[in-house]
Amino acid sequence: MxxxxxxxxxxxxxxxxxxxxxxxxxxxxxxxxxxxxxxxxxxxxxxxxxxxxxxxxxxxxxxxxxxxxxxxxxxxxxxxxxxxxxxxxxxxxxxxxxxxxxxxxxxxxxxxxxxxxxxxxxxxxxxxxxxxxxxxxxxxxxxxxxxxxxxxxxxxxxxxxxxxxxxxxxxxxxxxxxxxxxxxxxxxxxxxxxxxxxxxxxxxxxxxxYSVKPSGNEEVPIVLGPWAIAELFSYALLPAFSGERLVKGTTPLANRVGERIAGEVINLYDDPLHELALNPTIGDGEGVPTRKNVLIERGTFRDFVWDNYWAKVHERESTGNGKRDLRSGGINIGFHNVVIESGKRPFEEMISEIEHGYFVDGFQGAHSSNPDNGNFAVTANPAFLIEDGEIKGSSVFLMAGNVYELLKGASEVSKEQVVIPFMTTMVAPFVRFENVKIAGK
CATH class of the missing domain: 3.30.2290.10 (PmbA/TldD superfamily)
Structure with a gap:
């Protein structure tokens, strides 16, 4: 060489x-x-x-x-x-x-x-x-x-x-x-x-x-499963942490470092050497050492991530987030292994206190979310009705809103974490959100 x-x-x-x-x-x-x-x-x-x-x-x-x-x-x-x-x-x-x-x-x-x-x-x-x-x-x-x-x-x-x-x-x-x-x-x-x-x-x-339950126009607690979290966050939230978007003025997180943007239970970071990481990485796509980069700590936005080029343009230090595009040979800002820190109670205990709400296992349409402002409009499917702390059947409904407003309502994360190897690789728990507006189908 x-x-x-x-x-x-x-x-x-x-x-x-x-x-x-x-x-x-x-x-x-x-x-x-x-x-x-x-x-x-x-x-x-x-x-x-x-x-x-x-x-x-x-x-x-x-x-x-x-x-x-x-x-x-x-x-x-x-x-x-x-x-x-x-x-x-x-x-x-x-x-x-x-x-x-x-x-x-x-x-x-x-x-x-x-x-x-x-x-x-x-x-x-x-x-x-x-x-x-x-x-x-x-x-x-x-x-x-x-x-x-x-x-x-x-x-x-x-x-x-x-x-x-x-x-x-x-x-x-x-x-x-x-x-x-x-x-x-x-x-x-x-x-x-x-x-x-x-x-x-x-x-x-x-x-x-097998048991289909109707849903209405409601404001209810929603528990998003790891797959649903990965789908929504990959498109609506994570791109906003890019330093390139900060320089170009296309991130809604500009001038918000140190601001509370999520419920206190949310700790979000990119950790290339996390114990559950599928591809542990010591150097990014251009050879910069990787490190754990905290994005949200106890609900507070901490910082952006950078590759070598945009860091030097903005007079910052690369955070080791240069990702190689093997089609062009170039480098883009990306993530290695995004982690949402786990909580103390398992999923079953989380939902046991919900009198009426829903568990969402997946979304349709998350790819159309707008990372420039965090807006999304998705179909929750498969979704499941929670009544008196138990799942009673399946349902389908629409969710439309803003990912930052959703994050502010985060009230609990589960003990379980699931590795999602598609989209942005993510280690995600189940997350409960309060007062989520849905439209029944």
């Missing part, structure tokens, strides 16, 4: 080379039958070079040195055609990195047959627990990834690791009633996925969903 860096310096004032290798296993189930199992592996190399403040990018689907040299030359041609970026300062310098947790080698050597076995077992368990339920869809996956980021200032960060997940969607048919899609999942850094627990949770929700 040293030789390739020196080659890049013939064309650029400073240059960065990032190599990513991956092995991905997947298996899918549809209507109780295994529909696909596959293994994919490959490598991607990105080049980022700067000459006279002109940026050149190139991406090549290989780690072959010859093709990397060609990519360097292509990036140099691109840089010559670009206009100077007068805000550019420099690529990052080396930093002090934390120690990464040990990796699990069984993930590197896993086979699709292991995933198929889990899915077959899951279908069998679903049928045993509820013969009226069908596994409408589902997927198991195992990933192993290695990366090396180097630049001409001396940055050299190598990382590797893997994770596995299993996801199921069930549909129940009973006495003329058809439930909405009911889903559950498990994800962790080993192959010991809790298939039985996943199935039990999903089947329990199907049992609740």
């Amino acid at each position: 040293e030789e390739l860096l020196r080659y890049g310096e013939k064309f650029f004032d400073e240059v960065e080379i990032a190599v990513y290798r991956s092995r991905e296993l997947s298996a899918s189930v549809e209507l109780n039958e295994i529909s696909m199992a596959s293994t994919e592996s490959g490598a991607v190399t990105t080049i980022r070079g700067i000459k006279d403040k002109k940026l050149g990018l190139a991406v090549v689907d290989s780690d072959d040195p010859g093709r990397i040299r060609e990519a360097i030359e292509r990036a140099a041609r691109m840089a010559r055609l670009n206009s100077p970026d007068e805000k550019w300062v420099s690529l990052p310098e080396p930093g002090k990195y934390r120690e990464a947790p040990e990796t699990n080698p069984e993930l590197k050597d896993a086979s699709p047959e292991e995933l198929v076995g889990m899915l077959v077992n899951a279908v069998k368990l679903v049928h045993e627990k509820d013969p009226h339920s069908v596994v409408a869809g589902g997927e198991g996956g195992v990933s192993w990834r290695e990366s090396l980021v180097v630049n001409s200032h001396g940055v050299e960060v190598h990382q590797e690791g893997g994770a596995a997940f299993l996801f199921l969607e069930l549909v129940g048919r009973k006495n003329g009633s058809v439930t909405p899609g009911i889903f559950d999942l498990d994800a962790r850094r080993d192959l010991n996925l809790d298939v039985e627990g996943l199935v039990e949770r999903a089947v329990q929700k199907v049992r609740w969903a």
Whole structure:
């Protein structure tokens, strides 16, 4: 790699080379039958070079040195055609990195047959627990990834690791009633996925969903499940913590550091080395050391997150939140592992005190939320009616409002936390919100 860096310096004032290798296993189930199992592996190399403040990018689907040299030359041609970026300062310098947790080698050597076995077992368990339920869809996956980021200032960060997940969607048919899609999942850094627990949770929700209860136009306590939290926050809230949005004036959190923006029970942070993180990360996409970044502490907004470029534009320090876009080779501000800190009581105890309210397991339409102001309009589905501290059946309703107003009504978080590996990777509990307006369907 040293030789390739020196080659890049013939064309650029400073240059960065990032190599990513991956092995991905997947298996899918549809209507109780295994529909696909596959293994994919490959490598991607990105080049980022700067000459006279002109940026050149190139991406090549290989780690072959010859093709990397060609990519360097292509990036140099691109840089010559670009206009100077007068805000550019420099690529990052080396930093002090934390120690990464040990990796699990069984993930590197896993086979699709292991995933198929889990899915077959899951279908069998679903049928045993509820013969009226069908596994409408589902997927198991195992990933192993290695990366090396180097630049001409001396940055050299190598990382590797893997994770596995299993996801199921069930549909129940009973006495003329058809439930909405009911889903559950498990994800962790080993192959010991809790298939039985996943199935039990999903089947329990199907049992609740057989009894359909109407909803009205109400103002009630709402408990959002981890999946619903991840959906809503990924689109309506988390982008607002980007330092780039602060510089561009597109975040509603500008000038609000130190202000109370959520209920006191909300502690929200990005922790790349959290014990439940699926991809522990010691260096971000451009080799800056990562760290735990507190976003909300006891309801109070603490700070934004930054990559190298926007931090230097704003005369700040990068927080290690540069995320590589493997399609373009560029860097965007993003998150590694967002965590909402857990509480003291389990979900069952949380809802035991609700006389009338709802538990929302998922949303439809969260992707249309507006992070510039926090507004959202979603359909709560699947959702479940809570009466006298117990779940009595399923329901569907509309929720429209502002995520910051919702956050101010947060009153409790559960002891349980669930790892959500999709959208923004998140470790989330169940969260209770007070006085939420809903529109029945």
